[in-house]
Amino acid sequence: MLKAMIVDDEYYIREGLKKSDLWNELAIEVVGEAEDGTTAWAMFQVCQPDILLLDINIPEMNGIELARSIRNVNEDAQIIFLTGYDEFQWVKEAVALQASDYLLKPVVREELHKALVKANERVKKWEDSNQYVEQLQRQVHNYSKAAHEQWLIDLVQQRSPLAHCLDQLASSGIHLNPSGHYAVLCSDIDDFVSLIEGITAKDRQLNQYAYRKIAEEAVESYEQVNTFGETPGRVVLLIGSVKDQSVLLDIACRLRSVISQYLKLSISIGISNPIQGLEHVYQAYHEASSAIEYKAIVGGGQIIPYSSMAVTMTQNSRLLDKELYLLSEMRAGNEVNVINILREWSENLRTMPWSDVKLVASQLVMFVIRLFKEVKLKNQTFLHANPLVDMSNCRTNDEMIRFLTSYFTEVGRAIHLSKEVPSYxxxxxxxxxxxxxxxxxxxLVNLADYLNMSPKYLSNRFKQATGETFADFSTQVRFDRAKELLADSSLRILDVATMVGFTDTNYFSMAFKKNIGITPTEYRKRFL
Structure with a gap:
């Protein structure tokens, strides 16, 4: 339906116009009314009506002034002027402002009908014209996008000569510096095959489109990032002007965060080393693809720099007895032993060459990540949520030792706590x-006093056992009980609020709506 707005300072005229049967007959909805120009201008910006019935002689901002303001921002709204003054100067102004019509008050039904039909036709004609242009623009844009994505795939996979790829991309508006610094990120949706089971091909396309679109928006603030879909469930990013891997890690963290927030999906991201010269871009693509394959070992949801994997992939060195003992003590949850081993082991690492330190560290971190998956620690927040990223940021023996000590201590303590089964x-x-x-x-303090334990210990044990904090569980119980009480129609809303701990009925209603989605009154009406 088209939208209309009525602006007249006389109440009974507005009411008479609103009650006309012409609106339903012509499929037009009256979305707003105003009695002065200032109010009408504010309402126009919110409602964006297609048609305005506009009295010229209104207070604060007259109809001609209002029409000028509207024309500055909208050339297509149809304005039908109303006035009780049959003066040529108004007609001249109305023509200059491209008015759809000019009616004298009192408005005759037949004249209003003609004016609305005329405005209706002009709106429809404008919409059809714009829709056709927009459709052509979308087709051109989609064709161009598909073409340049294909050339990007050919570029990173070396399926066509470099010069030819660069020429084709340039014709699509993508200009790449052949001798610049680049890197590649591969982003895969975890468990993609199981996610698409049972959904239609159309829904799969929509999901893939949403994934790629949000990925593009997530990195649009970074310069020289080209995003394209290589296979279903995978998005590839070709990143230019990058020499420092920290930039790549920032982009990966941003991408993972946005996809999790908006699509509720877990993704794994493989990161290549930076390269110079597009003739080496296939190497970067191969590194990112190889790194992401390690999610089978380290688990989904990880950011995996190739630099962290390269040592493990290129060397085959067995772990020493002390390292194996460290892992076994972590698995057993022996926190004190883990700390003692780390202290002694760190002194040995300080004397080793940097290349050997990276080798031992990468192998150990991989084992600990697998251990982390095996133990299935839940409902805990970790300082080192991205251990592979943190490890790749280390540049010296001391930095690596500090990271390993912190990470292993953290995981060891978490495993130790998980071994303490809370009292049912x-x-x-x-x-x-x-x-x-x-x-x-x-x-929580009162509850801890009742159970004869410290609040901190109780808080940890409660969350470990229930998966919820004390506050979250208490809130859920309050509103579950409130819903039960609302089933009793003899109880006032005030009574229900008091019985679940709210002294202010308004605050109870706001809190109830925030948690349940509707007000207590609406809940009672809808479900009783």
């Missing part, structure tokens, strides 16, 4: 106490 009875007592004290201000 204690957690059930805590849950029962929360349910019994909903009408009060729930406090």
């Amino acid at each position: 009875r204690m957690i059930e007592q805590a849950k029962e106490w929360i349910r019994e004290h909903l009408s009060e201000e729930l406090s």
Whole structure:
């Protein structure tokens, strides 16, 4: 339906126009009304009506002034002027502002009908013309995009001569410096095959389009990044003007974060080493592709620099007894032993050549990541959420030792805590106490006093056992109970609020809507 807006300072005229049967007859919706020019201008910017019935003689900003403001931002809105003054100067102004029509008040139904039909036809004609142009523009854009993506694939995979690829890309508006510095990122959706099972081909295309589109938007703030889809579930980024791997890590972290936030998907990202000269771009592509294959070992959701994998891939060195002992103690959750071994082991690492340190470190980190997957630690936040990235940032023996000590200590402590199975009875007592004290201000300190333990210990044990914090669990219980109480129509909203610990009914309603999605009153009407 087209949208219309009525602007007149006389209430009864506005009401009479609104109640006309012409709106339904012509499939036009009245989306707003105003009695003065200032209000009308603000409303126009929000509602963006297609047609305006506009009285000329209105306060604050007259109709002619309002029409001028509208024409400055919108040349296509159809303006039908209304006035009680049959004066040529108004007609002349109306023509200059490309008015659709000019009607004298009181408005006769037949005249209004003709004016609305005329405006309606002009809007439709404009829409058809614009839609045709937009369709052609989309077709040209899509063709151009598909073409330059194909040439980018040919470039990184060396399927066509370099000079030919660069010429074709330049004709598509992509100009690459043949001697510049480049790197490649490969981004794969984890468990892609299982994700697309049971969905239609059309939905698969939409999902892939959304993935590529959001990936492009995630990196648009970085200069010289070309994004293209190579295979379903994979997006490749060719990044120019890059010499420092830290920039690549920033881009990868940004990409992973945005995809997780907006698509709720886990992705793994392989990062090549920077190269100079596009004749070597295939090497960078091969490195990024090889790095991402290691997600089978380190798990999904990881950022995997090729530099971290290269040592392990090119050398075959067995781990020494001390390193194997360190891993076994970590697996057993012996936190004290892990710290002691690290202290002694670090002194040995300091005397080793940097190349050997990288070799030992990369192998150990790979084993610890696998151990991390094996233990399946959940509901914990880690300082080293991206160990491969952190390791690749190390440049000296001391930096590597500090990282390894911090990372292994962190994982060892987490495994140790996971071995302490929380008391089932204690957690059930805590849950029962929360349910019994909903009408009060729930406090972790009070609950800890009741159970005779420290608040910090209780908080850790509670989250480990339930997967939720004390505050999150308490909030969920409050609103579950509120929904049960709302089922009793004899209880006022105020009574329900008080029974679940809210002294302010308005605050209860806002909190209920934030958590449940609708107000208590709407919930009672909808579900009872």
